[in-house]
Amino acid sequence: MTVVTRFPPSPTGSLHIGSARTALFNWLYARHHAGQFILRIEDTDRKRSTKEAVESIFDGLTWLGLDWDGDATFQSQKIERHAAVALDLLDRGMAYKCYCTPEELEAMRAKARAEGKPVFYDRRWRDRNPDDAPQDIPFVVRIKMPLDGETTIQDQVQGDVTIANEQLDDFIILRADGTPTYMLSVVVDDHDGGVNHVIRGDDHLNNAFRQLQLYRAAGWSIPEYAHIPLIHGADGQKLSKRHGATSVQEYRREGFLPEALLNYLLRLGWSHGDDEVISTDQAVSWFDLDTVGRAPARFDLEKLESLNAHYLREGGSQTVIDGVIACLREKHGIIVDTTGRQRIELALPHLAQRAKTLIELSATAVFLIQAPSFPLVERKAQKILVNGGIEVLRNIQDSLVEINAWNPDTLEATLRARAEELELGFGKIAQPLRAALCGSTASPGIFDVLVILDRDESLARLQRAVEQE
RNA sequence: GACCCCUUCGUCUAGUGGCCUAGGACAUCGCCCUUUCACGGCGAAAACACGGGUUCGAGUCCCGUAGGGGUCACCA
Numbered sequence: 001m002t003v004v005t006r007f008p009p010s011p012t013g014s015l016h017i018g019s020a021r022t023a024l025f026n027w028l029y030a031r032h033h034a035g036q037f038i039l040r041i042e043d044t045d046r047k048r049s050t051k052e053a054v055e056s057i058f059d060g061l062t063w064l065g066l067d068w069d070g071d072a073t074f075q076s077q078k079i080e081r082h083a084a085v086a087l088d089l090l091d092r093g094m095a096y097k098c099y100c101t102p103e104e105l106e107a108m109r110a111k112a113r114a115e116g117k118p119v120f121y122d123r124r125w126r127d128r129n130p131d132d133a134p135q136d137i138p139f140v141v142r143i144k145m146p147l148d149g150e151t152t153i154q155d156q157v158q159g160d161v162t163i164a165n166e167q168l169d170d171f172i173i174l175r176a177d178g179t180p181t182y183m184l185s186v187v188v189d190d191h192d193g194g195v196n197h198v199i200r201g202d203d204h205l206n207n208a209f210r211q212l213q214l215y216r217a218a219g220w221s222i223p224e225y226a227h228i229p230l231i232h233g234a235d236g237q238k239l240s241k242r243h244g245a246t247s248v249q250e251y252r253r254e255g256f257l258p259e260a261l262l263n264y265l266l267r268l269g270w271s272h273g274d275d276e277v278i279s280t281d282q283a284v285s286w287f288d289l290d291t292v293g294r295a296p297a298r299f300d301l302e303k304l305e306s307l308n309a310h311y312l313r314e315g316g317s318q319t320v321i322d323g324v325i326a327c328l329r330e331k332h333g334i335i336v337d338t339t340g341r342q343r344i345e346l347a348l349p350h351l352a353q354r355a356k357t358l359i360e361l362s363a364t365a366v367f368l369i370q371a372p373s374f375p376l377v378e379r380k381a382q383k384i385l386v387n388g389g390i391e392v393l394r395n396i397q398d399s400l401v402e403i404n405a406w407n408p409d410t411l412e413a414t415l416r417a418r419a420e421e422l423e424l425g426f427g428k429i430a431q432p433l434r435a436a437l438c439g440s441t442a443s444p445g446i447f448d449v450l451v452i453l454d455r456d457e458s459l460a461r462l463q464r465a466v467e468q469e
Numbered sequence: 470g471a472c473c474c475c476u477u478c479g480u481c482u483a484g485u486g487g488c489c490u491a492g493g494a495c496a497u498c499g500c501c502c503u504u505u506c507a508c509g510g511c512g513a514a515a516a517c518a519c520g521g522g523u524u525c526g527a528g529u530c531c532c533g534u535a536g537g538g539g540u541c542a543c544c545a
Contacts, residue, residue, distance in 0.1 A: 238539085
């Protein structure tokens with residue numbers, strides 16, 4: 001049997017980080033078993049669904065590299081099929097018409113709540129004679145749930161979970177306006193789509209019992225279930241806006257790499273021994289449901305950052321360079337030319353050790369493109385120059401100008417020799433030089449900077465630093 | 470409130486009855502490296518929620534308590 005998993009987001013906002021993890025687990029499971037991963041947009045809530053949200057979901061998944069098989073489907077296009085299933089259930093006596101008004105239902109719920117009983121519909125129309133039915137009043141269709149006994153779900157993550165059937169109410173499958181409800185639509189779509197593994201957040205665990213009965217009523221085979229724990233914010237509460245970024249796009253904008261986000265999300269609730277850095281390929285071959293934990297995990301930005309820093313260092317690819325260039329343009333208004341790009345390529349291995357995100361990385365790359373202007377804006381750096389730094393620079397300028405073999409070794413030999421002649425600690429030379437070339441007190445190693453900037457640019461910057469009053 | 474789920478360092482986790490004096494990672498602290506900031510290396514501090522069982526032996530199994538979470542729509 002081919003494994004078929006699905007990711008069914010409702011397009012009411014941009015791709016949520018928690019949804020992304022659900023998508024990842026489904027994707028991984030399908031890929032691991034050489035199965036299919038399908039994407040279904042659950043847009044039956046017309047009022048809240050937007051086109052932008054659909055785009056955001058496609059965009060987010062694509063960015064993460066979570067590719068789906070076939071075209072995405074839209075639930076709203078299947079409502080006739082869903083309604084037909086409901087009517088069929090009605091014909092076969094598995095469901096019935098209910099004429100209660102919303103007000104009646106609310107009163108019912110209030111009463112149940114007050115009595116400490118399960119809050120639900122009291123089935124008053126379940127066995128009522130159809131002849132009693134009021135004419136010309138809209139009805140909803142409710143499914144008949146078993147009245148006694150119990151139902152157990154064999155969940156791949158949660159284990160066997162059993163519930164008393166009296167906890168299950170005759171929920172609505174077809175609204176008064178003839179449209180299907182979510183509970184019906186998912187089941188029909190999953191069945192029609194051949195979905196045989198349902199991996200989703202454990203906020204759906206309770207729904208599984210209801211859906212299971214629907215499968216039975218329809219006479220369809222029941223999928224394997226795996227309810228994975230939710231991600232919580234740092235305070236242990238459900239992850240929401242007030243915890244900062246919640247959409248994958250926001251993480252992208254803040255300079256995170258997709259592989260870092262994927263790796264982080266994967267480790268939230270899933271483990272493979274002591275492994276921490278796991279590539280997507282490894283994840284595909286290792287992933288399985290039995291190593292998914294059952295406790296909710298808190299989102300820890302610092303760990304994500306550390307993973308991101310790792311991928312920034314290891315990656316060193318063209319994508320990272322493109323990312324830096326894009327950041328430079330967006331955040332600093334800097335357009336990078338060919339020379340600039342070359343410098344960034346040369347500097348990347350050095351810069352990457354000093355950044356946790358693309359944003360930070362690009363901030364440290366600014367000096368490569370934009371020469372510092374004097375006096376320096378960074379106060380500490382300017383202080384170094386003013387407090388004797390310029391004198392030191394004047395003293396080493398000639399030695400630098402004389403160097404033709406502009407490479408790290410020669411540069412180092414020359415500058416260290418000069419430091420000794422001047423009886424200065426090497427830092428006394430390096431820091432003013434750094435301030436002059438980078439406009440900052442922190443940068444890659446000074447010889448690397450000299451080489452990356454190249455001879456002409458380095459000497460020009462040095463000259464300008466020396467000339468200032 | 471009812472029902473369901475969960476509980477190992479601050480956080481993510483390893484652990485499937487003896488290999489646990491409880492391991493790793495992030496964060497924290499210290500030392501080393503050093504031209505700055507980093508990276509890196511070494512080291513430290515830091516956890517089995519509590520109470521009962523079962524067992525020769527429990528972080529691992531069972532029960533209870535406490536705490537946390539989720540669900541209770543003509544939303545998905």
